[in-house]
Amino acid sequence: MEPSFDQRVYAMVARIPMGQLATYGQIAELIGAWGCARQVGWALRRLPLPSELPWHRVVNARGCISLSLAREGSDWIQADLLRREGIAVDAQGRVPLAARRWRGAATEIE
DNA sequence: TAGGTGACGGACC
């Protein structure tokens, strides 16, 4: 059985270490779907909450939480979960991406 | 079927 796109996204997001951050585009690239960052966003949108998955560690390439009314509060929840991991989130949803970027994936993948 | 939309990204100004 070939894992679905969503399953591959979830499997990769599950590998993000506590206290570290990844971007949508980074996840897409790691599962062999370069340029499909939007699809990663769709996959996370389909994720039922609450979830065991560390989905909150995924932010956009601009280094901030994607704030959207359509998320009905899940963006606010994301900020809360990140702060609980010791990651600073300012009023505009910005996070220290460069300093906490997840960089171990390339060596973990085969 | 066609066109608008979005939890994106990069180039540009």
Place this chain on the structure above:
DNA sequence: CGGTCCGCCACCT
């Protein structure tokens, strides 16, 4: 720093 534009691709009218 912030704002705009365009390419991208799956979803939803």
